[in-house]
Amino acid sequence: MLTIFARCKVHYDGRAKSELGPGDRVIIIKPDGAFLIHQNRKREPVNWQPPGSFVTLEERGDILVLRSVRRKPKEVLEVELEDVYLVSVFKAEDYEELALTGSEAEMAEMIFNNPGLIEPGFRPLFREKDIGHGIVDILGRDESGNLVVLELKRRKADLHAVSQLKRYVEALKKEYGRVRGILVAPSLTSGAKKLLEKEGLEFKKVEPPKRESSGRGRQTTLL
Amino acid sequence: MLTIFARCKVHYDGRAKSELGPGDRVIIIKPDGAFLIHQNRKREPVNWQPPGSFVTLEERGDILVLRSVRRKPKEVLEVELEDVYLVSVFKAEDYEELALTGSEAEMAEMIFNNPGLIEPGFRPLFREKDIGHGIVDILGRDESGNLVVLELKRRKADLHAVSQLKRYVEALKKEYGRVRGILVAPSLTSGAKKLLEKEGLEFKKVEPPKRESSGRGRQTTLL
């Protein structure tokens, strides 16, 4: 990993196009081609290039230019280095992966293992089921045999989530008769609640579970 | 800005929860509280804390622990520093903001200035119009006086975009009679095209414009 503290200008052209006037920034170049330019505020890099990009350094007239190119989509990032304060190389050895818990995937697991969390008699049948117009989180049947679509959200569900659920329900209605749609989330925005009710869809409050340790990322190696 | 090269372990608990075993990482702490931990691959930090978080350094037994806390939502990030290779401080002076062009906002401007890009006789009336169940990009009327909803996408439109458009059209249908919905984007995914046709919605191919220089971020100062 290469880290540079420098005063620089930045030019980007690709999916969009941007210019950034002179200022001090932290530049990080990773061995996989990821290229980050950070200003002194915000979590997000002001400019970047994704992994898989190729970096070159050229001398253009009197100043150094760092250039990172991505093919497909074609994107070019150029950094005019006006003043370089520090360059450091870090051979970072890292064989660990993040183990994260509290994801939507874990909510789904939990519901499969304990369908009563949704309602008595609920039977989950499919997970990540590709119906014609999208992929349903969980597809199952209720006590009365009605088809039930669950849309899971790990955090407060919004209008987008309701639209998603509605799309699935309507796609299945065409083929099967009555289809229930249940939004499964810790809470709802006000607008989501309104739309959900208008559309005759349902809500079941469920919190994403947090495991004790080790999510799916890295298993505790016992070898 | 504080940059640290270190071998460390990371523990996070907040909206979700994660553990990261020992390895070499680059840590960046910004004056606004943003806290980034980067592994040697990918554009995204493996762990982070958003701006507004508060960082402390404590000695826990024999090892140093960097701790960043965010209130609301309560989130705690702890970095156990097992081996510190480099610590650098960078007083980054930066008064520039990114000027970006090719955004959806610029597509909207372009269409307002030249409504014929949609179709002859189209008249835009509102922009970012809050109808009951969401916010419409552009609301207007066609040659025949029908209400028209435009949903703009700066890149290939997907199922989500179609659902969004459909939600707006249906919300307006209740009040007004026939309402047309047009998805305005450079292209469509296969699924989006299928759903769009099924729902009787329309598509108009439009590319986001790229200005010559300076988007809306920073105007070229002539003073």
Added chain:
DNA sequence: TTGTACATCTCGGGT
């Protein structure tokens, strides 16, 4: 490669 949806999404704008 394309499509689809999640994300500790982040961020800005509005109310």
Added chain:
DNA sequence: ACCCGAGGTGTACAA
């Protein structure tokens, strides 16, 4: 503070 939607979203996963 909440709501809503954009983003050069990035990322993983499946077809």
